[in-house]
Structure formats: structure tokens, C-alpha cells
Amino acid sequence: MNMPRKMASWHCFQKSLVRATNRGKSMKFSQLFLPVLKEDPAEAQVVSHKLLVRAGMIRQVTSGVYNWLPFGLQVLRKVENIVREEMNRAGAQEVLMPMVQPAELWQETGRWQKYGAELLRFTDRHEHESCLGPTHEEIVTDLFRRNVYSYKQLPLNVYQIQTKFRDEIRPRFGLMRGREFMMKDAYSFDENKKSALESYATMRDAYHRIFKRLELDYRMVLADSGSIGGDHSNEFHVLAATGEDDLLFDPNGDYAVNVEKHDAENCPVAEDQLEKAKGIEVGHIFYLGTVYTDPMEVKIQGQEGNLQPVHMGCYGIGVSRIVAAAIEQNHDEHGIIWPMALAPYHVGIIDLRPDDEACKQAAEKTIAALSEKGLTYAHDDRAEKPGAKFATMDLIGLPWQCTLGPRELADGLVEWKNRRTGERTKLAVGELPAELSNAMAVAA
RNA sequence: CGGGGCGUGGCGCAGCCUGGUAGCGCGUCUGGUUUGGGACCAGAAGGCCGGAGGUUCGAAUCCUCUCGCCCCGACCA
Numbered sequence: 001m002n003m004p005r006k007m008a009s010w011h012c013f014q015k016s017l018v019r020a021t022n023r024g025k026s027m028k029f030s031q032l033f034l035p036v037l038k039e040d041p042a043e044a045q046v047v048s049h050k051l052l053v054r055a056g057m058i059r060q061v062t063s064g065v066y067n068w069l070p071f072g073l074q075v076l077r078k079v080e081n082i083v084r085e086e087m088n089r090a091g092a093q094e095v096l097m098p099m100v101q102p103a104e105l106w107q108e109t110g111r112w113q114k115y116g117a118e119l120l121r122f123t124d125r126h127e128h129e130s131c132l133g134p135t136h137e138e139i140v141t142d143l144f145r146r147n148v149y150s151y152k153q154l155p156l157n158v159y160q161i162q163t164k165f166r167d168e169i170r171p172r173f174g175l176m177r178g179r180e181f182m183m184k185d186a187y188s189f190d191e192n193k194k195s196a197l198e199s200y201a202t203m204r205d206a207y208h209r210i211f212k213r214l215e216l217d218y219r220m221v222l223a224d225s226g227s228i229g230g231d232h233s234n235e236f237h238v239l240a241a242t243g244e245d246d247l248l249f250d251p252n253g254d255y256a257v258n259v260e261k262h263d264a265e266n267c268p269v270a271e272d273q274l275e276k277a278k279g280i281e282v283g284h285i286f287y288l289g290t291v292y293t294d295p296m297e298v299k300i301q302g303q304e305g306n307l308q309p310v311h312m313g314c315y316g317i318g319v320s321r322i323v324a325a326a327i328e329q330n331h332d333e334h335g336i337i338w339p340m341a342l343a344p345y346h347v348g349i350i351d352l353r354p355d356d357e358a359c360k361q362a363a364e365k366t367i368a369a370l371s372e373k374g375l376t377y378a379h380d381d382r383a384e385k386p387g388a389k390f391a392t393m394d395l396i397g398l399p400w401q402c403t404l405g406p407r408e409l410a411d412g413l414v415e416w417k418n419r420r421t422g423e424r425t426k427l428a429v430g431e432l433p434a435e436l437s438n439a440m441a442v443a444a
Numbered sequence: 445c446g447g448g449g450c451g452u453g454g455c456g457c458a459g460c461c462u463g464g465u466a467g468c469g470c471g472u473c474u475g476g477u478u479u480g481g482g483a484c485c486a487g488a489a490g491g492c493c494g495g496a497g498g499u500u501c502g503a504a505u506c507c508u509c510u511c512g513c514c515c516c517g518a519c520c521a
Binding site: 032035037038039040041042043045060062063116117118134135158164168169170172177181182183184185235244280281282283284316317318319320321322350352353383384385386387388389390391392394405406407408415434 | 445450454455456457470471478479480481482483511513514515516517518519520521
């Protein structure tokens with residue numbers, strides 16, 4: 001190499017920078033911790049649980065508690081990022097609150113008594129009682145009252161994406177009802193009800209954007225407020241046969257309701273016009289009013305210098321549950337079919353003969369073409385039989401597959417397959433299907 | 445918590461009724477032959493049968509207790 005020394009090291013630095021940037025975005029199967037299973041795990045009942053385990057995304061540690069493996073974590077992060085972007089766009093600010101919470105705050109609201117056995121309590125070495133956070137109204141309200149004093153600082157909306165723990169009576173269905181799970185929880189603070197309902201509407205709109213971006217078939221329904229309290233709430237459900245909730249909705253209008261909340265007497269739509277569907281609850285938003293701020297004696301100063309109550313709203317999204325719900329809604333007999341927005345990688349490169357020179361070159365060209373478009377890929381470079389590679393790629397559900405093999409490469413062609421439609425096309429090496437080429441532009 | 449089921453190499457299972465010292469398929473490792481929809485041959489590794497106690501000459505198998513997991517019900521993102 002006749003490059004000046006400085007140049008050479010700069011060149012190397014750039015290369016390593018690129019490698020570092022791409023780390024986690026693209027991967028070789030031969031190096032990936034992706035333990036796939038041919039058979040369904042005995043303990044799994046629902047399809048999302050079976051496929052999450054078979055596709056090497058999660059492994060159970062104990063009842064309702066899971067390890068996230070690299071492939072699964074990629075998807076979880078995709079969901080998180082979409083949620084995060086839309087929360088930020090809606091003006092909410094990200095914080096991170098603790099999992100361990102002192103009993104005193106829960107005693108202030110009376111929930112230390114009311115919450116029941118689902119609240120996992122424990123005592124530390126100082127005989128001090130604590131719990132693992134199943135939700136954060138107490139913590140966030142305490143944070144607020146210690147730091148916000150004036151109407152001028154409102155409205156305020158903070159959120160976090162964090163691990164929650166609820167000691168469920170019966171965890172089940174894998175990620176659907178775990179004890180430990182990932183949740184996005186947001187909390188809004190306003191100086192009056194009118195403003196609080198505007199904050200509520202802002203969050204509601206953000207939720208619609210989130211579920212659209214996640215490419216999921218969902219419904220927003222009227223809901224019961226449950227134990228959280230408050231008098232106004234909507235749930236967001238992903239439609240799926242395995243859903244635990246029954247929904248009623250007007251296919252020609254906006255009206256939709258959880259049957260728990262349904263009241264035939266006051267329903268604005270004729271009973272026979274309503275359609276039924278099963279839903280998986282993945283989001284729930286509440287107007288809380290002052291149910292937490294009153295007992296915790298939260299007051300702010302208004303324009304006249306008077307002390308006035310604070311109106312809250314809280315807004316949850318079951319981030320890890322969305323991963324399961326997405327699979328319930330997007331799979332076939334061969335495995336998962338990821339929407340582009342959630343796919344751990346956009347393209348799976350099925351390299352039938354990684355030892356073959358033509359395949360090597362084709363893989364390089366394909367990778368270059370994908371990188372140029374900002375698409376990520378997983379490269380199956382294992383020395384497996386073709387059938388095993390096809391089956392694995394179908395199972396893990398990357399939206400596009402590109403098969404490189406000596407047969408087609410003799411004519412300079414590779415085969416592209418759309419995982420969802422099964423449609424196959426033969427294209428020149430390095431050429432991408434138009435649909436895929438456009439995908440990134442559409443997403444952006 | 446009430447009702448039901450199940451714990452046997454990494455995964456899926458058989459063996460248990462009728463005690464005699466653990467087997468099958470997949471996966472893994474070595475070598476070779478293969479290579480377009482889960483290959484073949486030849487070798488090999490890997491299990492105190494969830495745990496404790498008991499019965500017995502002898503327990504995966506019978507008895508008691510215990511722990512864990514799954515399913516059905518009341519609760520929830």
C-alpha cells in the first residue's frame with residue numbers, strides 16, 4: 001500500500017467506524033445467537049408464543065419472565081423507537097423512573113392496601129417496605145409536586161419506556177401476559193380539566209399514529225377505567241383471533257366499544273349494526289382528573305397566586321405485548337411475517353453455497369445495493385442444506401428473501417421472494433425489487 | 445387461590461400400570477460424500493430420570509412430602 005501513513009490509518013478508522021455503525025443492523029447467521037427450533041415448545045399454547053421461542057427471539061426464565069435474545073430484542077427496539085418518536089413528536093419528554101418504589105408513596109394514595117397481591121412487596125435490610133413498580137402514578141406525581149409549582153410550567157407530559165412487574169395470578173401465553181414486561185407509560189399534568197382533555201386528545205392522536213406506523217390492524221374502543229381510576233378512557237386493541245377481549249364496533253362509523261363497557265340502552269348505534277371482534281389490548285389511555293393529585297396534595301399556583309388542583313392523564317402502551325400481538329396478526333404455517341416497520345432486518349440473504357465464488361460475489365453486490373438504500377439484512381452463510389435455509393428464513397419472517405445459488409447465478413440472476421405474498425421474481429445481481437427499493441422512502 | 449395436566453441428555457417424546465440399573469427422533473461434535481424446500485454414511489459427546497424422605501436385596505417405575513411449569517376460572521399493558 002503506497003498510501004501515506006496518516007491516510008492509511010484514517011482509512012482504517014473510517015472502515016471500523018462503518019463496521020461499528022452497522023453492528024446490530026446487519027448480521028451473519030454463522031455469528032448470530034439465533035437458536036431456532038424445529039418443533040413447538042411443549043409449554044406454548046398460542047402461535048405468538050410458539051413462534052417467538054422457535055424463531056430464537058425469547059426464552060423463558062420462570063413463569064411470566066423471559067430472556068430477550070438478539071433477534072427478539074431487535075424487534076422490541078423497533079417498537080420502542082416508533083413509540084418514542086411519536087411521544088416526542090407529541091411533546092412528551094422522556095424520563096426514567098425506578099422499578100423499586102417505597103411503600104410510603106403507595107400508602108398516600110391508599111393503593112398499598114387496594115392494589116392487592118399483584119403488587120410484589122418486599123422488605124429490605126432496614127425493615128423498610130418497598131414494591132416493584134407495576135405502574136408509576138405515585139412516583140411521577142411525587143416527582144411533579146417536588147419540582148413543579150406554577151401554572152406557567154404546564155402542561156407537562158413525561159413518559160418512560162421501562163420494565164414493569166405485576167405479580168399476575170396466572171401469567172400465560174408467553175409475552176401476552178407476563179409478570180415482567182416492557183411498557184411505555186406517559187403522564188400528563190394540566191391546570192384544569194379542559195386543558196387535560198386536550199392533552200388526552202394529543203396522546204390519543206399520537207397513539208393512532210403509533211399503531212398505524214406499526215402496520216397493525218387495530219381499533220380504539222371506549223373502555224372501563226378499572227383500578228387506575230378516572231372517568232374517561234380508551235383502549236387500543238390489535239385485532240386477533242386469540243385476543244382476550246371482546247370488542248363491538250360499527251364497521252361504517254367510529255363507534256367502537258369493549259363489551260365490558262357496552263351499554264345496549266345508551267348505545268348510539270343499533271345493536272344489529274355492530275360487528276364483533278377479538279382484541280389484544282396493547283394501549284390504554286385515561287383522563288385521571290385529580291384522583292392522584294388530591295390524596296398526594298399536589299397544588300400549583302395559578303395566575304392570581306392562588307393554589308389550585310392539578311389534572312392528570314396517564315397513557316400506557318404494552319411494548320413487549322405488541323411484539324406478540326404483531327405475530328398473532330402476521331404469520332402463516334411456515335412462521336412469522338414481519339411488517340417492514342418491525343422486521344429485525346429487512347432482507348434475509350439465503351446464500352445456498354457460501355463456499356462458491358459466484359455466490360460470494362453475488363452476496364457482496366447484494367449487500368452493497370441494500371446498504372446504499374439504507375436497508376438492513378441478515379446473511380445466512382451457514383453450511384446448511386438449501387431446504388434448511390429456506391425453512392429457517394420463512395420461520396424468522398424477514399419480509400424479503402434474496403436467494404443466491406449457482407443455478408441462477410449462471411445467468412447472472414438471483415431470486416427475490418416476498419415473504420408475505422410468496423411472490424418470487426428473478427432479478428440481476430445487485431438489483432432490488434422496485435417495491436423494496438421504495439420501501440425506505442415510504443417509511444421515511 | 446380452586447379445578448385439571450405435566451416434570452426423563454439442548455428440544456420433542458417413549459419407558460412407569462406389571463421395580464432389575466435408561467431408550468427413540470431431532471439437534472450438537474469429528475471425518476467423508478452431498479448441495480434450489482428441513483441430505484446420507486461412519487464415529488462420538490451429552491442424563492445423579494425436578495428435589496427430599498420412605499418401602500425393597502434392588503426404585504425413573506411403588507408410597508409420602510415438597511418445588512417448578514402449563515391449561516381452565518376471578519384480574520390486567
